[in-house]
Amino acid sequence: MAHKPQIKIPATYMRGGTSKGVFFRLQDLPAFAQVPGPARDALLLRVIGSPDPYGKQIDGMGGATSSTSKTVILSKSERPGHDVDYLFGQVAIDKPFVDWSGNCGNLSAAVGAFAIANGLVDVARIARDGVAVVRVWQANIGKTIIAHVPVTNGQVQETGNFELDGVTFPAAEVKLEFLDPAAEEEGAGGSMFPTGQLVDDLDVPGIGVLKATMINAGIPTIFVDADAIGYTGTELQDAINGDPVALARFETIRAYGALRMGLISHLDQAAQRQHTPKVAFVARPASYVSSSGKQVKAEEIDLLVRALSMGKLHHAMMGTAAVAIGTAAAIPGTLVNLAAGGGEKTSVRFGHPSGTLMVGAEAAQVDGEWSVTKAIMSRSARVLMEGYVRVPGQA
Incomplete structure (x- = not known):
């Protein structure tokens, strides 16, 4: 029986905060995966190496923890006042599903840097030296994140002396503002406290x-x-x-x-x-x-x-x-x-x-x-590897 050859997809493996994930531009995904649905989920599961009954994700890019079993899809934003749309998929390790119900705050730190480096931000908005302000639309929860990304000579500055507990090596500081962070969850009526009580x-x-x-x-x-x-x-x-x-x-x-x-x-x-x-x-x-x-x-x-x-x-x-x-x-x-x-x-x-x-x-x-109105914290991010991921055609 003949088997389909592997397909290769442009991708970047990035650390953001205390998480790691595989980042894609929406336009680089195969046509069938550019829209939500089972085909996209199946592809991302195979990229990460799930479901894996051994719990190791040996045959994929995942690292066998929730912090390293993540995918991100980015595209230029058509929403006024935003630069990039950010969609996050949390990939289960031992089960065949991708959870799209929330954001990853750690990987949010890498979104601005990826967007700048991959042509998703208008070059006129990128300072040659200083800090580039990237306006991110978090599509999972319908919220805005403002990423303050350091830039040197027109390129993202990844190295620095900012230390983040949970990450071994220092890097450049990325400041994040999560605007109006109360999640508008279905069934919660848009309330910060869905039961109406603080306790x-x-x-x-x-x-x-x-x-x-x-x-x-x-x-x-x-x-x-x-x-x-x-x-x-x-x-x-x-x-x-x-x-x-x-x-x-x-x-x-x-x-x-x-x-x-x-x-x-x-x-x-x-x-x-x-x-x-x-x-x-x-x-x-x-x-x-x-x-x-x-x-x-x-x-x-x-x-x-x-x-x-x-x-x-x-x-x-x-x-x-x-x-x-x-x-x-x-x-x-x-x-x-x-x-x-x-x-x-x-x-x-x-x-x-x-x-x-x-x-x-x-x-x-x-x-x-x-x-x-907003929550504020600092993280760091950097590219670990870039090129292509390969996935068996059957996926």
Whole structure:
């Protein structure tokens, strides 16, 4: 039986923040993959190497973690006031699906650089030296991101001395502004707090009633107190990811929270929506040793946060979850705000498994409804490899 030869597709492998992904220009994809649907999903699954029952993604570009099983499709934007449209696909590792329900905040840091380098931004808008402001339309959630990308001699400046916990080597700083970050999720009515409460009683079978802050900002996120589920907030990955019972409990919390937030209409749908919502647990500051061996002192941080992505504890912090953290911290009375000491806040530095991260947010209450105009944080990004990915024709 004759087999179709491999096809090759122009692509760039990039790190953005603490994630890695395969970036494509929409125009470079095969015609059948330039539109949403099963054919596009099948192609991206094969590029990344999923589904893989071994959980290693050996036969693809994925790195066998949620942070490295990602794809990005970019195109020139036809939306007024924007330069580029950004579509993110979170590829499941052991299951045959691509989740398009949310953004990747970490890879958002690489979007501006890729867009400049690949001719998706009007050259008249790119400074020869200084900072290029790239206006990004995040198509998954319908939001604007402003990326401040350093430029030298008309080219993206990737090297620098900005250090980001969770990334081994320093690079150039990319500042991101997530405008109006409250996610407009279907079923959530466009509200930042879809239940109408800053803190809810979430009844989770087998666990009990948990206090929870459920917020749509950056990405839908369910926050609970660490001590309510038997943790301190200083845990590293092995403490959670090596415990299948714990992972199952977190998935149950996630499913019931998604139902309460109106993101799903039936519990069974949670399995097909792994990227959102996220689950995170928070605690008051405490000293601990990060995964790199770095000492994080209690007096250096405002609170502790640990978050799960695609069913596993994240090695650092998802960028979108950081937006949710900054937003919730800015609103007095949320569990995140209370863990950070309460009161009005415009920024917080939180401890995560790899170290610390600062995120800011501007919040205001109008007619009893909370709104956030923007959340701000710094990441870094760089090209790791560029050329072509090859995919068997049968894909």
